[in-house]
Amino acid sequence: MTKVVLTTPASFVNDASAVAQETANNATLVAAFDNTVSRDGTGPNTMGADFDMNSHRILNLPPPASGLEPVRLIDVSAAPGLVGALAKINNLSDxxxxxxxxxxxxxxxxxxxxxxxxxxxxxxxxxxxxxxxxxxxxxxxxxxxxxxxxxVASPALTGVPTAPTPLTADNSTTIATTAYVKANVASGVTSIAGNAGAFTLGVGLTNAVNDIRISHPVFTNTLGADVALSNIANYFDGPSVAQGTVGTWFVSGSILVTDTVGAAGFTFKLWDGTTLIASSTFGITAANVQLFVSLSGIITAPAGNLRLSCRDFSSTSGKILFNQSGLSKDSTISAVRLA
Structure with missing residues (x-):
């Protein structure tokens, strides 16, 4: 630290000058002490510049507790990563x-x-x-x-797959997994009959150990003629598919309806004749206005044909249209087996 320089008062005859000089000396002492390193840790105790030990040692350092503390020679010698790596290199003679x-x-x-x-x-x-x-x-x-x-003799091969067992005449077992197909499909088989529809294997199948893609059954049907909604109390079936009663199915249908007399209200339901899958209701504001509705959902083990049905609860002059567009696909339903 800088040396402390104090000024001695010239005389104490003039109290004011003497007091001023003593006050200045006290301030100098305070500033000098504040600029020293406190051994007991009294703050502020922060270095404002580099601390030069002038080649003298720092003794009794503790082991470092974090990456920001000084490390001792004993700490470096005990580090297994660095020292161990150097020792391993010494195993090479040249x-x-x-x-x-x-x-x-x-x-x-x-x-x-x-x-x-x-x-x-x-x-x-x-x-x-x-x-x-x-x-x-x-x-x-x-x-x-x-x-x-x-x-060195080559090791014996293990786990060599054997030839797959061909399907028998009874193919009614549900084919639910790729592993089942790999275990039972002979080379060159392209489809498997059974259940509702055929399971078609991926194009290019050459043997039973390849990855096998199974295309699940798909059914679709389109209404072939207009359906008259002649009773306001009854639902009339639009398009439907005969998919069978096994499996889980995703079904989606759409129909086009109108009323030839005037404004009318319609109720729609997608179902299997017993279980409701989805429903909705809409209306038209004038005669011959056309209304297009789509419904979809999932059903397991359907009780009957999947269908989209409609009821005109306003009059007996409503009807489901099949060819208003001239393309004969105005009312259609499709079902895909998921499992």
Whole structure:
């Protein structure tokens, strides 16, 4: 720190000047003490510049508790990562040939299967008991490694798949997984009958161990003529499909309706004749206004044909249209088996 310089009062005759001088000296002392390092930690105790030990030692440092504290020589010596790595390098007798040794040892590892070779002494270990007397690997000797590879017998193959068992005449078992198909489909089979519709295998199937894509059954149907809604109390079926009663199905349908007399209200339902899948209601404001409605949903084990039905609860002059567009697809339903 800077040296403390105090000014001695010239006389105490004039109290004012003496007091002023003593006050200035006190301020100088306070500033000087504030600029020292506090041994007991009294703050502020923060360095404002580099601290020069002038080649003197700092004694009795504790072990570092974080990455921001000074480290001692004993702490570095005990670090297994750095010191251990340096010690491992010393196992190589000729550091000038480290690159060559690494290349040849890798060749031995790949061709013979010795496992991890940590130093040059490992390459002289026998590959197996049967060949211990005749075959050893010498460092930096690719020719020896090649010869050893030729003398090592190839291991017996295990897990070789056997030929798949062809399907029998009874194909009624539900085919639910790819594993089932792989286990039972003979090479060249392209479809499997059974249940509702056929399961079609992916194009290009050559053998039963390939990945197999199964296309689930799809049913679709279009209304072939207008359906008169002649009773306000009854639902009349529009398009429907005969998909069977097995499995889980996604079904989607759409119909076009109108009333030839005037404004009317309609109720729609997608169902299997027993279980409701989806429903809705709409209305038209004038005669011959056309209303297009779509419904969809999922059902398991349907009790009957999947269908989209409609009721005109306002008059008996409503009807489901099949060809108002001129394309004969105005009212259609489709069902896809999911499982």
């Amino acid at each position: 550091l000038a040939n480290v690159s060559t040794a690494k290349v040849n040892l890798s060749l031995v590892k790949a061709d013979v299967g010795l496992g991890n070779i940590d130093n040059t002494s490992d390459v002289n270990k026998p590959v197996s008991t049967a060949q211990a007397a005749a075959d050893t690997v010498v460092a930096n000797n690719a020719a020896t490694a090649t010869a050893l590879k030729a003398n």
